[in-house]
Amino acid sequence: MVDVHTDLLTAQALAERLLITAGVPAPAAAQQAELLVVAEAKGMPSHGLLRLPRLLRRLANGTASPTSTGRHHWSGPSYLTVDGEQGLGPVVAVRALEAIVPAAEQYGVAVCSITNNNHLGMLGYYAGRMADRGLVCLGITTSEALVHPWGGTEAMLGTNPLALAVPARPAPLVLDMATSQISMGKVHDHALRGVPLEPGWALDAKGNETIDPDAAKDGSIAPFGGAKGYGLGLGLGAMVTFLTGAAYGTAVGGTLDDDHLSNKGDLFILLSGGGGRHSTTEYLDQVRRSRPADPASPVAVPGDGARTRYHESVAHGIEIADDLWRELTALDAERREAVLAD
């Protein structure tokens, strides 16, 4: 496969046009497109334009709503409960986050708990955006059961990602990590390229260790970091389940398929305050300046790499997999013909 080179604005415009054609209002289309393109720009293609064809099919078949922005209910002065009503993930989530910013500033902390919302995409996007505004943000979301417990052999947990952003200058710390060792996307990528997995990454459907990516597709992937990573992934999943009342375990669907309503839960916590605003910047700089293992690779703080890649992508453009780009431009050509035929 050869990659196609494009610039961010072209990719963003293409995604926006396709979403608008699917019935999404222009501002919402821009928001959803931005999430996909920023993921490409930050070097996270698994959360990038790859997701767009599925999203368009979901908009076409009604499992995603082009116009819902979420129904808001304040369960308490600092606790917003949101029924996403199957809207687009970023549209519902950004509106919910904006709604709780004043509460976080007034009360010191605020939460939004979201159900029935489509895939959020790159979780660090939301957290970083809040940290840019001076708030600590913790974001958690559940997902389809793909990960086996530590000491277990069946897929019982989502890859349950965690985003944590802390304000600092010139840029916040932005942690964005799945609690699995690898993503199922990586398993599929290895299968496609015929490259074996590394030992310890996955189990087959019978629960035996495997390095065969095709066997792993029907099996499960490992939690990261052994018992602790498993504990963290399950703990975060249980926290979201408890607070949102969303589906859990093997009943979660709708972020990796075309046909199921999205029934996972999303949770964001915003904290204001910041007696240590200045110290945080100092501390992160001390960590960056500490002695690296490889003199050619300075120590990085979470978010540093993604930020560098983003600036490089803004300056020099991004590479999109050839077949994905073909699919998107073919859809765009259909759209153009339909418009001309009108």
Added chain:
Amino acid sequence: MVDVHTDLLTAQALAERLLITAGVPAPAAAQQAELLVVAEAKGMPSHGLLRLPRLLRRLANGTASPTSTGRHHWSGPSYLTVDGEQGLGPVVAVRALEAIVPAAEQYGVAVCSITNNNHLGMLGYYAGRMADRGLVCLGITTSEALVHPWGGTEAMLGTNPLALAVPARPAPLVLDMATSQISMGKVHDHALRGVPLEPGWALDAKGNETIDPDAAKDGSIAPFGGAKGYGLGLGLGAMVTFLTGAAYGTAVGGTLDDDHLSNKGDLFILLSGGGGRHSTTEYLDQVRRSRPADPASPVAVPGDGARTRYHESVAHGIEIADDLWRELTALDAERREAVLAD
């Protein structure tokens, strides 16, 4: 070394007497003693009675206050800022947590941010206690720089533990984990017993990998789970630094020494709500019932092991290292003589 067998009540009474003799009021002495004894009972001796002689020295030299319970300032309706005024960790923390429970119930979420407080001990104790009352609890605390960054070679991070508890029946999920691969206590234990470390656990002072525990004592220990564990540990540390304004990195002291004032930060977040109260119990039971890798070892949920050990300790008592027990009983004999001499 031979261990001494004792029961929980005897150990608790001994610790209480020693704390009271050091000037701690009886209810506070009971609280501090409970933290130490419950840690022993749950199989976490690194947070157990081992800590008591140091605490008594700190009470004697004024780096720990026997009577402070923390000065409370509400920064916002759901955000309590606490100056621990060098009180005993559990005394200050339990009072702060109790103070924010009503806010969490009224507003949906509440936070306490604590500085100048002595060592909390087992973090899962606090989280589990809150979950028993129907609240989700997230607890984070910073600590002395012992952990090197991913790709780094100097101790720049604390072992920054995380506790997360989620209500469920018959018992909550209680995650309690350091973000380091091992504890520095384990390094010292290996050094004492002359047992080499496992590869990947530690670096020496020059930043080279080592399995020599004596070399590692002056070096640094690894974050758990590679880049992700490092990101989590630093992210949580930066969050506490930002919100509390406490000391950070190599400037943290007072939980592993006799002489420094304790200047780390502690943070707790309580969340009420619970649309998924019933689902959480169901989910955790599904995980426990899922197929284990070893038929003899059922899949466990965080907290299960500690709970089982606790019940065994209540029924059958605990083992305390012989030299530690000698030290504590000698101190108790001194106390008794002093009382008789009065």
